Amino acid sequence: MDILKDITAAVDRLKPLSPGALQLLSMVSGGEYGIQDVAHVVERDPALTANVLRVVNAPAFGLGVPVNSVARAVGYLGDRMVAGIALATSSPRVFNVTLAGYESGPGELWRHCLRTAIAARYMAVSGTNGVNANLAFTAGILHDIGKAVLSDYLVGRTPELLALIEARAAESFQEAERAVLGVDHCQVGHALALKWNLPEPIPQAVLLHHQPAKADPEWRELVFSVHLGDMVSMMGGTGTGVDTLMYPLDEGYVEVFDFAEEQLDQILLDVTMEFEKLRTPFWD
Ligand SMILES: [Fe+2]
Ligand SMILES: [Fe+2]
Secondary structure, three states, X not given: OOHHHHHHHHXXXXXXXXXXXXXXXXXXXXXXXXXXXXXXXXXXXXXXXXXXXXXXXXHHHOOOOOOOOHHHHHHHHOHHHHHHXXXXXXXXXXXXXXXXXXXXXXXXXXXXXXXXXXXXXXXXXXXXXXOXXXXXXXXXXXXOOHHHHHHHHHOOOHHHHHHHXXXXXXXXXXXXXXXXXXXXXXXXXXXXXXXXXXXXXXXXXXXXXXXXXXXXXXXXXXXHHHHHHHHHHHHOOOOOOOOOOOOOXXXXXXXXXXXXXXXXXXXXXXXXXXHHHXXXXXXX
């Protein structure tokens, strides 16, 4: 079978996010919601409730007291974090896969996406126009979902990709993916986002997170937030394996963001601290 047809079939096979998870996504993306709203959605979905309680009671969280209700979990961890846990644990086929083609282990994609999301949120609030911070977080969580599908098709072929980059026949890992497979992880992620009916600008952010200048003017600042968040995540040591830092930084960010150098240092520090707090392995 033609490899592109094969990849399209794999996109179709991937189980969609549960209705509860989708509701959470649109809620945290929309901005207008309260702590109670997150708790209510999670409570109505028994699988989400079980996952959230299992994670918050894990010794790694170190809360020291048993947490037996979603409302209390939200009180301890915050609504956004509970939504993140619910999302990640409800879609282990997406976030907890071993990306063999990228030579990265289980949980690495989730850690990369979580750190990207945290960083994208910081970037969003630092932009000149101000982007919805929750939207940036959600787009950050989802930006690399295409890798969950594409990884299988890269197994054994990474030396080919790296040789293309080495010979400057490809400027990025994304271009090398396209040269070897005919499609890249951004295009596959975009197809997934559309198939799951995720609202704009999420599909656009997934498609263009390595080429933010191509985004519609309306969403450019958001896509740049994810682009920079992705860079911060990789520079912080949470990449997804062999492709880490194999993507150019779009210098156009200086026109979108107005960072003083000290401000950037502070953002990197804040992102690292928040990430270390939240990086509990959800599936252990
Ligand atoms: Fe990517
Ligand atoms: Fe990424």
